Amino acid sequence: MQGMMQDWQLTCDRILTRAKISHPQRVVVSRQVDGSITRTTYGEMYDRARLLSSALIKRGIKLGDRVGTMAWNNARHMETWYALMGFGAVCHTLNPRLHPDQLKYIVNHAGDAMFFVDLTFVPLLEKVQKDLKSVHTYVVMCEPDQMPNTSLKNAVCFETLLAEGDDNVVWGDFDENTACGLCYTSGTTGNPKGVLYSHRSNTLMAMTAAMPDTMNVNGSDTCLMVVPMFHANAWALTFTAPMTGMNLVMPGPMMDGASIYELLESEKCTMSAAVPTVWLMLLNYLEESGNKLPHLREVVIGGSACPRAIMETFDKEYGVKVIHAWGMTETSPLGTVSRIEPELADLPYDEQLSYRLKQGKPPYIVEMSIVDEDNNELPSDGKTSGRLMVRGPAISNAYFGGDGGNILDKDGWFDTGDVASIDPMGYMQITDRSKDVIKSGGEWISSIDLENAALGHPAAAECAVIGLPHPKWDERPLLIVQLKEGMKADASSFRDFLTGKIAKWWMPDDIVFVDEIPHGPTGKISKLDLRKQFKDHVLSTI
Numbered sequence: 001m002q003g004m005m006q007d008w009q010l011t012c013d014r015i016l017t018r019a020k021i022s023h024p025q026r027v028v029v030s031r032q033v034d035g036s037i038t039r040t041t042y043g044e045m046y047d048r049a050r051l052l053s054s055a056l057i058k059r060g061i062k063l064g065d066r067v068g069t070m071a072w073n074n075a076r077h078m079e080t081w082y083a084l085m086g087f088g089a090v091c092h093t094l095n096p097r098l099h100p101d102q103l104k105y106i107v108n109h110a111g112d113a114m115f116f117v118d119l120t121f122v123p124l125l126e127k128v129q130k131d132l133k134s135v136h137t138y139v140v141m142c143e144p145d146q147m148p149n150t151s152l153k154n155a156v157c158f159e160t161l162l163a164e165g166d167d168n169v170v171w172g173d174f175d176e177n178t179a180c181g182l183c184y185t186s187g188t189t190g191n192p193k194g195v196l197y198s199h200r201s202n203t204l205m206a207m208t209a210a211m212p213d214t215m216n217v218n219g220s221d222t223c224l225m226v227v228p229m230f231h232a233n234a235w236a237l238t239f240t241a242p243m244t245g246m247n248l249v250m251p252g253p254m255m256d257g258a259s260i261y262e263l264l265e266s267e268k269c270t271m272s273a274a275v276p277t278v279w280l281m282l283l284n285y286l287e288e289s290g291n292k293l294p295h296l297r298e299v300v301i302g303g304s305a306c307p308r309a310i311m312e313t314f315d316k317e318y319g320v321k322v323i324h325a326w327g328m329t330e331t332s333p334l335g336t337v338s339r340i341e342p343e344l345a346d347l348p349y350d351e352q353l354s355y356r357l358k359q360g361k362p363p364y365i366v367e368m369s370i371v372d373e374d375n376n377e378l379p380s381d382g383k384t385s386g387r388l389m390v391r392g393p394a395i396s397n398a399y400f401g402g403d404g405g406n407i408l409d410k411d412g413w414f415d416t417g418d419v420a421s422i423d424p425m426g427y428m429q430i431t432d433r434s435k436d437v438i439k440s441g442g443e444w445i446s447s448i449d450l451e452n453a454a455l456g457h458p459a460a461a462e463c464a465v466i467g468l469p470h471p472k473w474d475e476r477p478l479l480i481v482q483l484k485e486g487m488k489a490d491a492s493s494f495r496d497f498l499t500g501k502i503a504k505w506w507m508p509d510d511i512v513f514v515d516e517i518p519h520g521p522t523g524k525i526s527k528l529d530l531r532k533q534f535k536d537h538v539l540s541t542i
Helices: 013-022 042-058 075-086 100-110 119-131 158-162 199-210 232-244 257-266 276-289 308-318 349-356 447-454 491-498 527-533
Strands: 027-031 037-041 066-070 090-093 114-118 137-141 179-185 193-198 222-225 247-250 271-274 298-301 321-327 334-338 367-371 386-391 414-422 428-433 437-440 443-446 460-470 474-483 510-513
Touching (some): 013 042, 013 075, 013 199, 027 075, 037 042, 066 119, 075 090, 075 114, 075 137, 075 247, 100 119, 100 179, 114 119, 137 158, 179 199, 179 232, 193 199, 199 232, 199 334, 222 232, 222 257, 232 247, 232 321, 257 276, 298 308, 308 321, 367 414, 437 460, 447 474, 491 510
Parallel strands (some): 027 247, 066 090, 090 179, 114 137, 222 271, 298 321, 474 510
Antiparallel strands (some): 179 193, 367 386, 414 428, 437 443, 460 474
């Protein structure tokens, strides 16, 4: 016997529709590319998003079509999300920090039909557009009087496109499992892989993020959404904010400490979310200026591990609670959140801190386990480490286009590529990475891609890259080079060689030369031995 409830599809358009009906006056504040501040409301955003949907349909975009975006966090970007998702198109967010070769591959692999771009990134797309085979129209996200003289194909101003639309558009009216978002994740080998979100998965993640045990937000909050909208769904905040009715503040391109503080103070933000690098810049600014944070209640830190010093400084100097979180593109993204359980509430501060520094506990919609190399489940004793496995309704079951083949085991578990322990209370802690990627400022650097680029140097016999701790960026790359016999080269020649072949921010902080790079029993480079060898190396950028 089945229940007798209505078949009410969980589609993302319902989120903004609820905001229009329930709290249309709540504000969305954006810092624009020119530094100016603009204000709108959820009610106005709903109306504009529907006009944009209509205009896109008139221009031939249909259910299932992919449309790229490369933009900062701002209201126009959010309107684009809901306009596309509203009628069943797929919003494909792209990271502007990608190397041009990666950008070209991703756009072509996704088959993006149109592209929305902020003014900042117009020059970047102008350089690569001839290689973007599927894109037929570029929408520049600006006012008509700001429209640049651009070579982008069929370029149109956002506001001009919006004026082509009308309210005669149907939102929803499709299955909740319909695709709505696409985000590519870079791995250690091969090309980036696309994670294709559904309306159902995003809606479930938005509801989960709002819960008291996760981000703990409601309509009385004001959120400064620093985490980029191209970074794993902005940690669900673009959905959770209009769903709950909290005011939303978006910083645009300005992430320095003074600019972040200005918005926190002027908009009386009660919570925020970003990678550790942003908070380090804010704390440095606060120390220099002597300013305080009278309105801020909590900050969610993810993307890379939160240093103890950041957590303690927020606690003791500013009375702000740091909430540690972990996730990945494939988990939509929240996988765990670290809050103190009632059983731990009476522990001394330092003992509580040891739990808060862990990545935390999974929410209801995430199951988690650790296994050994033979897929045998390991004990949750807080000491044993194993491969971290996850499953749930907002976790990817395949990559777009079938890349990577079957990514789940026979029981439906996804291997995160991380090594972790789980304690008896369910708190997870990352203890190592099985992927040789470097986390710098919350973004991945592929050590293998960097090694392969350096290996092209005519004097290089073998190259290896490891990540070393950095106080600002969490990790930065160290390039280790073994030269060909009889050949000479220095660090500057390798930097010159790498320039233009990798993203600028991937450039190794140091380059060292060794007589021989160690190998393991299978012939692979032994990163373990290299990490031991260079554990005391201090990067020149520190």
